[in-house]
Ligand code: BES
């Protein structure tokens with residue numbers, strides 16, 4: 400993988416390291432090529448945080464990012480952690496200015512399944528006005544727009560109108576296990592008046608979107624164990640319980656037939672939607688039930704009765720089976736009665752649900768519903784609390800103005816269905832609101848093959864960062 404910041408040299412930039420796969424005249428307006436080249440350099444690092452084989456790549460990516468920040472006129476420090484490094488970069492802080500934190504993550508999800516990518520995931524290409532690569536939208540393209548925006552303002556006026564703190568981590572995609580302790584240790588030097596994050600979406604192309612909430616998440620794995628080893632299903636089948644059948648029965652108890660979650664007390668702490676939210680969300684473009692059906696390609700919509708798709712995604716909790724397995728998975732058939740089976744579960748949570756409370760309730764539910772003849776073990780996983788802020792605050796107004804200056808329209812206000820597990824801790828530790836100025840699209844294929852990010856949103860994001868710092872200084 401490339402290391403250092405060779406991308407900064409203009410001669411190198413022109414050397415043709417990027418490929419414009421069959422896009423003839425698609426190259427965006429002149430003057431943005433250097434920024435895109437920098438993005439391409441960033442995207443070439445396979446900084447997959449969950450895979451220990453990529454530890455060196457994650458570290459190299461952190462080094463590259465710190466070099467870029469330093470060469471932009473900020474002071475960047477790489478902080479080692481028990482996992483992947485945290486980078487903090489600041490301008491010269493003055494006591495008479497507001498302090499703005501921008502958070503982002505330079506780690507990415509694994510690129511699998513590789514064969515479904517049109518072009519290799521770590522060889523960025525532009526097609527039809529979008530950059531295709533793992534991490535293009537989540538989160539490298541979005542966070543880099545903030546870095547480049549700050550760099551441009553610094554280059555133009557030699558200073559920024561605010562005290563800026565960039566906080567970039569390499570473990571968001573694995574639940575930020577080391578960032579909480581890092582924040583607790585460095586809280587004093589990270590003090591900020593507000594926190595802005597671009598690690599979410601726009602509801603439709605060019606529709607500026609202000610996010611004022613995120614769902615939380617609680618993960619666990621359930622393992623069902625039967626006989627001491629795999630058995631011949633003819634020799635023993637019928638006399639002992641089949642763990643694969645048992646896991647299917649068990650996960651099926653999580654919902655009722657209408658899609659409501661059937662875990663006792665699951666909805667106890669769910670804060671109802673505000674009526675202004677229901678009214679506003681009904682008007683949000685790109686998020687009608689028809690849009691959601693089209694984007695997902697699902698044969699029909701299905702979810703908790705009494706709510707629209709937008710409400711189900713942004714303000715209602717869920718229980719999902721992210722993976723399920725056990726027994727023979729290969730070609731043809733194999734008459735085996737597997738010794739065990741498993742399911743990986745995650746629960747999206749909304750204010751005021753608490754992940755640890757939910758995991759305890761889920762554990763009780765799964766153990767109580769264990770089918771006869773098997774043993775059930777529940778292994779808790781990572782979790783993060785849900786978050787909601789007031790979009791009508793002074794910060795919300797400044798962020799809205801910055802969004803409309805960059806994208807030429809008033810922003811819509813939404814909560815996000817996805818999770819950024821550290822946000823609640825970040826806001827609570829620093830005592831500052833967090834708002835989301837998302838730039839990805841619902842078809843940006845985040846976490847999936849052919850992840851992509853519109854060049855226009857990258858460029859708009861750079862303008863947005865410049866406008867944001869100006870508006871927050873007022
Ligand atoms: N950028 C996403 C979160 C996101 C996506 C927020 C879309 C809003 C809209 C983030 O990188 C992510 O994928 N988070 C994970 C967290 C998990 C791995 C702990 C998620 O939401 O699944």
Ligand code: ZN
Nearest residue numbers: 508537572846
């Ligand atoms: Zn992600």
